[in-house]
Amino acid sequence: MTAAVMYEQGLPAPYAESKPFKIEEVELDGPGEGEVLVEIRGAGICHSDLSVVEGLRKRPLPIVGGHEGAGIVREIGRGVTGIAPDDHVAMALVAGCGKCRTCLVGRPGLCQAVSGARAEGSLSTGTRRLRLADGGRLNHYSGISVYAQYAVVAPQSLIKIDDEVPLDVAALFGCAVVTGAGAVFNSAKVRPGATVAVIGLGGVGLTAVMAAREAGASQIIGIDVLPGKFDLARAVGATKCVDARDALAVQQVRDLTHGGVDYAFEVSGNLAALDMAQAVTVRGGEVIGVGVGKTTAAFSVAQLPWVSEERVLRGSFMGGGVPQQDIPKYVDMYLQGRLPVDRLRSEHIGFDQLNEGFDLLHGGGVVRQILLPHGA
Ligand SMILES: [Zn+2]
Ligand SMILES: [Zn+2]
CATH class of the missing domain: 3.90.180.10 (Medium-chain alcohol dehydrogenases, catalytic domain)
Structure with missing residues (x-):
């Protein structure tokens, strides 16, 4: 063959x-x-x-x-x-x-x-x-x-x-589907009315957008470095899209969601995007890491806000x-x-x-x- x-x-x-x-x-x-x-x-x-x-x-x-x-x-x-x-x-x-x-x-x-x-x-x-x-x-x-x-x-x-x-x-x-949908339904268990950001609008990220809509999220913010993806993201459920390269991207998401999203899905596997996922999440919110990068890649978490703001960092592999x-x-x-x-x-x-x-x-x-x- x-x-x-x-x-x-x-x-x-x-x-x-x-x-x-x-x-x-x-x-x-x-x-x-x-x-x-x-x-x-x-x-x-x-x-x-x-x-x-x-x-x-x-x-x-x-x-x-x-x-x-x-x-x-x-x-x-x-x-x-x-x-x-x-x-x-x-x-x-x-x-x-x-x-x-x-x-x-x-x-x-x-x-x-x-x-x-x-x-x-x-x-x-x-x-x-x-x-x-x-x-x-x-x-x-x-x-x-x-x-x-x-x-x-x-x-x-x-x-x-x-x-x-x-x-x-x-x-x-x-x-794509089992990973994106499972991250929303199984790993995060997005609640109706919750606010969501999805960073990285490829096959997995767009499926997460669709699943977040299905879960009843009140806002679904699609974030990517390529605005060419935004039309499709909006067509499948994103309520707003933000260009990750914009210097004010984090502030835009925080303003749109009155202080930050309840759930931020990082789907690109990029470490800068993981930092952004933490920055756009509200106190008490959750970052769900879905994308994978280099075997040895590591990222940092600010200890005090992680504890005192009860932030959650969750890994989600293949939809969990x-x-x-x-x-x-x-x-x-x-x-x-x-x-x-x-x-x-x-x-x-x-x-x-x-x-x-x-x-x-x-x-x-x-x-x-x-x-x-x-x-x-
Ligand atoms: Zn794959
Ligand atoms: Zn086994």
């Missing part, structure tokens, strides 16, 4: 020239016991893929990229139940082992067994089903590797979805919930028009446009490009 393989991280932009992804024929085995073969029909190009291209977080190489996708089940291995050939599925990287203490309390995103497999580049079963054409080792990305025509994955990574959802939209549920339960709910909300996540789609691209797609993402002019591994 054809797949996009990364051999090296940290290659310089423009990526159309440095080509971090080589498009090549690779081998895929299986599915073995407890595994499923999926034909990939859509894969989202996420900002965290860009930060891996940039080398901010090390991955085992070579690796087939992509952690947000959807497709059709083609074959199931021995012992797989609840999923059958022809099922339409969204694929999520948060697939807990189901047995450890974090899985047992309903926090599969924190499963150490699975994050260990993710770091090693294997499936959660501990095996690798990908091989280079010459037989050399080839790693799985986050247990799914969807920049490929097919993927063999653990069934815990699959969420069966309504056939009514177009597969290029379904692809967005595994990362149980994708198997949450994604079907978000799909229902999408089908009812309440989470219009199809608005996140930018353009469809083929493998030949993938590297260039990272240039477009780097420039900030696109929200979610969707790779169609089998063509249009």
Whole structure:
């Protein structure tokens, strides 16, 4: 099958020239016991893929990229139940082992067994089903590797979805939608009437805007360094937008919300944006960190106001919930028009446009490009 393989991280932009992804024929085995073969029909190009291209977080190489996708089940291995050939599925990287203490309390995103497999580049079963054409080792990305025509994955990574959802939209549920909506519904638990700021208006941030509207927030302030994103943000629920580069940005948000927002979501992974998230939050408010940056990045918190103003700093990884339960709910909300996540789609691209797609993402002019591994 054809797949996009990364051999090296940290290659310089423009990526159309440095080509971090080589498009090549690779081998895929299986599915073995407890595994499923999926034909990939859509894969989202996420900002965290860009930060891996940039080398901010090390991955085992070579690796087939992509952690947000959807497709059709083609074959199931021995012992797989609840999923059958022809099922339409969204694929999520948060697939807990189901047995450890974090899985047992309903926090599969924190499963150490699975994050260990993710770091090693294997499936959660501990095996690798990908091989280079010459037989050399080839790693799985986050247990799914969807920049490929097919993927063999653990069934815990699959969420069966309504056939009514177009597969290029379904692809967005595994990362952008579950992360943005889960941050609002599960992590922050935004109350009706609350005020919200979302910093970073990409796929995850715009989903957080939609979810905040659904949660009944009275004000939703979209903040970004690219005002070109503001029209879409307003169309999906932002009540006001603020240019993060404006010297008075923090003051504008505080004025709009009579002293600051109840919840500030930091979705860009940028440390300056995290400082801004703290600055725009009201006394007693909450900062929810959703974006990820460099492995070693650290930020500071002023101790006295944190204590005396009862401020909360909360991390939210991949929506902080149980994708198997949450994604079907978000799909229902999408089908009812309440989470219009199809608005996140930018353009469809083929493998030949993938590297260039990272240039477009780097420039900030696109929200979610969707790779169609089998063509249009
Ligand atoms: Zn992602
Ligand atoms: Zn676990």
